[in-house]
Amino acid sequence: MASSQHPSSIADREPMLRVENLQTAFFTDKEVIRACDGVSFDIKPGETVGVVGESGSGKSVTARSIMGLIKSPGRILDGSIQFKGEELTTKSEKEYRQIRGGDIAMVFQDPLTSLNPVYSVGNQIKEALRLHQGLTGTEATKEAINLLEAVGIPDAGRRVREYPHEFSGGMRQRAVIAMALACDPELLICDEPTTALDVTIQAQILELLDELQEERDLAIMFITHDMGVIAEIADRVNVMYAGEIVESAPVVELFENPRHPYTRGLLRSIPGNNPDADRLVTIEGDVPTPNEPATYCRFAPRCPEAFDSCDKVHPVPVAVNDDSEDHAAACLLYPEDVSQSEAIDVHRNAATESEDEL
Ligand code: SF4
Structure with missing residues (x-):
C-alpha cells in the first residue's frame, strides 16, 4: 500500500500473479461483448495494485476471471492467468474451488x-x-x-x-x-469493498487492509471507481477503459504525471481538483460496450486530444518515454520522445504482430 511502512523491496520481488493478454467475452444473441480485451498486469507479494475505471470498464470481469467465476454466457477466450507459476485458466471447477477462498480470496x-x-x-x-x-x-x-x-x-x-x-x-x-x-490467502481481491460505506468507515476499512497486509505480507488487488481511494491504498495503478488497461504506473507517478487523456479526465473530475471551475468537471459521454475487435482507440469519441489516426490504429500499452519503463499508456501520443508518425508506427506494428500470432 502507499504507506510509509511499506517494504521498499517489493519492486525486486517476482510477481505472484501474472495476467497476460486476458480475453474474456460474453456471448449474447446479438453480440459478443469483449469485457476484458487483452488485459495484462502483474501483482507482487505485499503489493497493492489498484484497478480503476468507470462502470463497464472491465474491472470486475478481470477479477472474476482470476477467481474462475465467469459463468455462461461468458468465457475466457484467450490469455493466461498464472498464480505462483501455475496456470489457472486450465483448472477444473473442483481444482478452482481449492484455490478460491484458499490461496486467493475475494471481498x-x-x-x-x-x-x-x-x-x-x-x-x-x-x-x-x-x-x-x-x-x-x-x-x-x-x-x-x-x-x-x-x-x-x-x-x-x-x-x-x-x-x-x-x-x-x-x-x-x-x-x-x-x-x-x-x-x-496470499492474494486478496477486493471489488469495491468500501463503495457502500460512509467515508469514515471507508477510511477505517482501508486502514485495516493496510495493517493486515503488513502483518501477513498479503498481495491485494483493489478495484474501485474512486481515484481518492486509489491514492490512499495503491502502490501501483492500472486504469481500465472499455475492456483494456489504458495506463499503468506507480501511484505517485500516475497522480503527478498522468499521461493518458482518460486518466487526466478522471483526475480532473475529482471534486476539489478544479477549485476555479463553476461546476464539477466530467468526461462527456459513456464508456462504449466493447463489442468488436479494437481496430481504433475506444476512447476516441470522448478524447479531447483525438486526431485522425485515432480512428484507424488501435493503441497498445507502450512505455510513455525512454526513461519510464514502469509507466505505460495505450495512446498514440506515446512514446513521447519520438515523432508522432513514428509513435503511430509503434502501435500499428504491435497490432500487426499480435494479429500474426492469432
Ligand atoms: S489514441 Fe488518440 S483518441 Fe485515444 S487516447 Fe490517445 S489521443 Fe485520445
Whole structure:
C-alpha cells in the first residue's frame, strides 16, 4: 500500500500473479461483448495494485476471471492467468474451488452477498476455517474470535455468536474480511469493498487492509471507481477503459504525471481538483460496450486530444518515454520522445504482430 511502512523491496520481488493478454467475452444473441480485451498486469507479494475505471470498464470481469467465476454466457477466450507459476485458466471447477477462498480470496462490495443471514457470523467463519485449515470445535471457535479481533470487531467473544443483521454495515464488511482471512490467502481481491460505506468507515476499512497486509505480507488487488481511494491504498495503478488497461504506473507517478487523456479526465473530475471551475468537471459521454475487435482507440469519441489516426490504429500499452519503463499508456501520443508518425508506427506494428500470432 502507499504507506510509509511499506517494504521498499517489493519492486525486486517476482510477481505472484501474472495476467497476460486476458480475453474474456460474453456471448449474447446479438453480440459478443469483449469485457476484458487483452488485459495484462502483474501483482507482487505485499503489493497493492489498484484497478480503476468507470462502470463497464472491465474491472470486475478481470477479477472474476482470476477467481474462475465467469459463468455462461461468458468465457475466457484467450490469455493466461498464472498464480505462483501455475496456470489457472486450465483448472477444473473442483481444482478452482481449492484455490478460491484458499490461496486467493475475494471481498465484494456488498457484504450481505457474502454472508448467509441464517447462520451466525462465527459459524460462517468457522466453516471457512474447517474447509481451508481443517480446524473444528473449540479450536475453530477460538480462531474465529481471533480473526474478528484481528479485523477490529470489539467484544469478539460475544459477537462471534451474532447474526449478520445484528452487525452494522462497516462491521459486516470487517466480518467478510475476517472470513476471507480464515482461508489464509496470499492474494486478496477486493471489488469495491468500501463503495457502500460512509467515508469514515471507508477510511477505517482501508486502514485495516493496510495493517493486515503488513502483518501477513498479503498481495491485494483493489478495484474501485474512486481515484481518492486509489491514492490512499495503491502502490501501483492500472486504469481500465472499455475492456483494456489504458495506463499503468506507480501511484505517485500516475497522480503527478498522468499521461493518458482518460486518466487526466478522471483526475480532473475529482471534486476539489478544479477549485476555479463553476461546476464539477466530467468526461462527456459513456464508456462504449466493447463489442468488436479494437481496430481504433475506444476512447476516441470522448478524447479531447483525438486526431485522425485515432480512428484507424488501435493503441497498445507502450512505455510513455525512454526513461519510464514502469509507466505505460495505450495512446498514440506515446512514446513521447519520438515523432508522432513514428509513435503511430509503434502501435500499428504491435497490432500487426499480435494479429500474426492469432
Ligand atoms: S489514441 Fe488518440 S483518441 Fe485515444 S487516447 Fe490517445 S489521443 Fe485520445
